[in-house]
């Protein structure tokens with residue numbers, strides 16, 4: 071079904087696009103008229119999940135690799151002639167309690183969930199400046215604002231993503247670029263669907279914690295990304311947008 075074409079003429083790049091939030095966002099952005107560079111790991115299922123979508127080109131790269139940021143920017147420029155919307159979304163929720171946290175795990179999570187965001191944004195900045203109305207959207211978490219058991223590296227990284235977002239907003243506003251961070255609650259995706267199905271008490275906990283009474287779906291986050299990517303959000307910048315069904319509002 072054709073969308074409302076809210077992104078007609080726009081060029082977007084989405085990382086972590088083979089599954090979950092990234093996949094739903096590529097599908098929605100393409101339906102809304104955008105041309106999209108979709109990134110995921112070599113060996114991921116990206117060809118099967120979004121390979122057939124018109125006006126989508128795929129870049130198979132690990133976002134933590136040294137050459138990944140330039141490859142994403144180059145693909146946008148070569149395939150579509152520029153970039154208007156960057157969605158930094160690839161991430162992991164790997165974790166361990168602090169007293170069991172290895173340096174290797176810490177480095178892996180920080181490099182993927184935080185450092186890749188600044189590296190990819192830096193590489194795409196010249197194209198976003200040229201756009202004149204660039205959009206940087208990054209996937210944080212409710213844990214960009216709160217702590218979590220066994221989630222030190224994730225929590226630190228996702229706090230960092232919100233901090234980076236605020237600095238992007240301050241530094242890049244002069245180029246017409248906005249930067250915002252989406253803070254998802256419990257969403258059923260590749261990193262959570264096994265836990266939710268294998269541990270009903272975990273799933274029930276998050277369902278009950280959200281006043282709207284359900285788990286989130288990838289489309290809930292894609293819809294927020296669409297708003298932030300659209301002209302409607304031209305005056306929204308530096309924001310952490312909780313998309314969690316109200317889960318973090320009560321005590």
Ligand SMILES: NC(=O)c1ccc[n+]([C@@H]2O[C@H](COP(=O)([O-])OP(=O)(O)OC[C@H]3O[C@@H](n4cnc5c(N)ncnc54)[C@H](O)[C@@H]3O)[C@@H](O)[C@H]2O)c1
Nearest residue numbers: 086088089090091111132133160161211256257259260261
């Ligand atoms: N699912 C949730 O409840 C939830 C909550 C808060 C935040 N998030 C965040 O949402 C983002 C998307 O995750 P999701 O929940 O959709 O999970 P997902 O597993 O469904 O999708 C993540 C995608 O990122 C890809 N990826 C992983 N490492 C990569 C790398 N090094 N380079 C390129 N691609 C890589 C994976 O292959 C996968 O396709 C992540 O940043 C995650 O931290 C998710």
